Amino acid sequence: xxxxxxxxxxxxxxxxxxxxxxxxxxxxxxxxxxxxxxxxxxxxxxxxxxxxxxxxxxxxxxxxxxxxxxxxxxxxxxxxxxxxxxxxxxxxxxxxxxxxxxxxxxxxxxxxxxxxxxxxxxxxxxxxxxxxxxxxxxxxxxxxxxxxxxxxxxxxxxxxx
Numbered sequence: 001x002x003x004x005x006x007x008x009x010x011x012x013x014x015x016x017x018x019x020x021x022x023x024x025x026x027x028x029x030x031x032x033x034x035x036x037x038x039x040x041x042x043x044x045x046x047x048x049x050x051x052x053x054x055x056x057x058x059x060x061x062x063x064x065x066x067x068x069x070x071x072x073x074x075x076x077x078x079x080x081x082x083x084x085x086x087x088x089x090x091x092x093x094x095x096x097x098x099x100x101x102x103x104x105x106x107x108x109x110x111x112x113x114x115x116x117x118x119x120x121x122x123x124x125x126x127x128x129x130x131x132x133x134x135x136x137x138x139x140x141x142x143x144x145x146x147x148x149x150x151x152x153x154x155x156x157x158x159x160x161x
Contacts, residue, residue, distance in 0.1 A: 057129040
């Protein structure tokens, strides 16, 4: 009888954790921004620069992926569609896009992933123009949520460094 009770408790706990994680997957979560662009950690900026991510004055959609990650391809498509839509809506030219998309392989940049607290793939960050983390997404985001979070930065003027 004790073994059955323990098994039932384990199944219920596993189900509860699974439902919580499933409920969070793909949700855009706002990050607490630093008070000023100067508060961005120099080590963070140096690691981003080493990975090819520099302040552009526009929002940056930073996506961590890997070759072996199946859902990462879906995130890649969603980000591409959203950035194209934003550029079309604002008549942005290819030389000066509204926002920039950057994909980094976690296997090539493990220290940056650790610094940013990437615990699972796919993980997407929306940084403002001064490289301050504003939003974080674990899993595959909906195009609507991703677009509205980028538009929030564009309309608030936070994307300009």
